[in-house]
Amino acid sequence: MRLSRYFMPTLREAPSDAQIVSHQLMLRAGLIRQEAAGIYAFLPLGLRVLKKVEQIVREEMNRAGAIEVLMPTLQLADLWRESGRYDDYGEEMLRIKDRHERDLLYGPTAEEVITEIFRAYVKSYKDLPKNLYNIQWKFRDERRPRFGVMRGREFLMKDAYSFDVDEAAARRSYNRMFLAYLNTYARMGLRAIPVRADAGPIGGDLSHEFIILANTGESEVFAHQDLVEMGAPGPDIDWDGDLQPLVDQRTRLYAASDEMHDAARFKKEVPEAKRMTARGIEVGHIFYFGDKYSKPMKAVVAGPDGVERPVQMGSYGVGVTRLMGAIIEASHDEAGIIWPDSVAPFDVAVVNLRVGEAAVDQAAEAAYRGLQSAGKETLLDDRDERPGAKFASLDLVGLPWQLIVGPKGVADGVVEIKRRATGERQTLPLEAALKAIRG
RNA sequence: CGGGGCGUAGCGCAGCCUGGUAGCGCAUCUGCUUUGGGAGCAGAGGGUCGCAGGUUCAAAUCCUGCCGCCCCGACCA
Numbered sequence: 001m002r003l004s005r006y007f008m009p010t011l012r013e014a015p016s017d018a019q020i021v022s023h024q025l026m027l028r029a030g031l032i033r034q035e036a037a038g039i040y041a042f043l044p045l046g047l048r049v050l051k052k053v054e055q056i057v058r059e060e061m062n063r064a065g066a067i068e069v070l071m072p073t074l075q076l077a078d079l080w081r082e083s084g085r086y087d088d089y090g091e092e093m094l095r096i097k098d099r100h101e102r103d104l105l106y107g108p109t110a111e112e113v114i115t116e117i118f119r120a121y122v123k124s125y126k127d128l129p130k131n132l133y134n135i136q137w138k139f140r141d142e143r144r145p146r147f148g149v150m151r152g153r154e155f156l157m158k159d160a161y162s163f164d165v166d167e168a169a170a171r172r173s174y175n176r177m178f179l180a181y182l183n184t185y186a187r188m189g190l191r192a193i194p195v196r197a198d199a200g201p202i203g204g205d206l207s208h209e210f211i212i213l214a215n216t217g218e219s220e221v222f223a224h225q226d227l228v229e230m231g232a233p234g235p236d237i238d239w240d241g242d243l244q245p246l247v248d249q250r251t252r253l254y255a256a257s258d259e260m261h262d263a264a265r266f267k268k269e270v271p272e273a274k275r276m277t278a279r280g281i282e283v284g285h286i287f288y289f290g291d292k293y294s295k296p297m298k299a300v301v302a303g304p305d306g307v308e309r310p311v312q313m314g315s316y317g318v319g320v321t322r323l324m325g326a327i328i329e330a331s332h333d334e335a336g337i338i339w340p341d342s343v344a345p346f347d348v349a350v351v352n353l354r355v356g357e358a359a360v361d362q363a364a365e366a367a368y369r370g371l372q373s374a375g376k377e378t379l380l381d382d383r384d385e386r387p388g389a390k391f392a393s394l395d396l397v398g399l400p401w402q403l404i405v406g407p408k409g410v411a412d413g414v415v416e417i418k419r420r421a422t423g424e425r426q427t428l429p430l431e432a433a434l435k436a437i438r439g
Numbered sequence: 440c441g442g443g444g445c446g447u448a449g450c451g452c453a454g455c456c457u458g459g460u461a462g463c464g465c466a467u468c469u470g471c472u473u474u475g476g477g478a479g480c481a482g483a484g485g486g487u488c489g490c491a492g493g494u495u496c497a498a499a500u501c502c503u504g505c506c507g508c509c510c511c512g513a514c515c516a
Contacts, residue, residue, distance in 0.1 A: 388478080
């Protein structure tokens, strides 16, 4: 993409509405545009990041055996009357009527819809387990939207729903999601801590929130330091095998959000040097809720004994738009965003420092073609700007690599490459530079 | 929803207290000079001062109502 023809409206100063760094940087880098409180348009660069985050979530869901569907944003109120939540949900639910005066709502989540779909087709334990998910826009009319995409009213969420014949099987489904989540965040360069969360009326130990450490986070967490260091399990585990040991390894150590925190236990179970208290951003929440929806909505399957019973369900959410903010909170510096390679809107910027000077133009074009043919998503900065302005805006936007083509280098037959994350620079011939970036 | 704050050019702000021709920086446009970390000079364009009503000879400024946005708290991907 040639920057001169692209749409990347960067700002030198942050709008005063933005208070936290990720929000400021998203606005300054031209990723998003606020349309109303908690409602954002995604501009070209932001959309590219969103799609990449979404795709990583999708791939890790698929790997763990979940199956993608797409449910509507508008749902019938009648379904929610069946589950009993239409009256319970409150002001956060955006309720609307169609031309026939029929009650609809803009879905804040999709337990009812997925249960309706499931019950229409699945009647036997032999068809279980099933895990269906979708990545779809949700709407929650928050009392107080804030921090840009971190707490929007309209947001993109991946929500998965598992269906099992009994609690033991449901636990296996839960474990798959637990580990898939850790892999998902790891691929985005994030270190997520699973913490015990309130399991709601069902109780039990099958509810975890996944927290990214960041001092602007809304949640307070208390955890054993070793849990932070413990990595994700990686993709090559036996997803159909016994995952319990891998989960136990990560749930054995103390970790709790503020509402679940037990100061006495924390003190007793965690040696003083390992006690970590920090703030974090919740980027996922998984829980098992049994027959909470299947019972009232009559989603039943016949067991081996021929007896019909409500299916055992769990749900698993990832805030995709929120993740964009969380990644920036976790990865930026004074100059701007530092995108992890996996979610960067482009892989590399070719910076032409002297647009209009034939030799430099030619060298920049050659670099651009070379990177593109190597399959690298490349942004060619062919704007008629001074070098300083180019460097400042490209650092702000935070692509992982810059390949800098200037008149001095061209005269010497070399270009410079710069790694955004470390600031490390190398001056070398074009071919060697392309090779370094290709990896 | 309780408390606080803010709406003036695309962005950041001054002007309001004490009413009297709407300003500054950045950005934009033109020209010249410049060109490895957000250039210089000269010129130009861009405004229902959030909206509505009121007071007044006169309202960005004073009064009333409404709308919008942000922050803190209680609640949540």
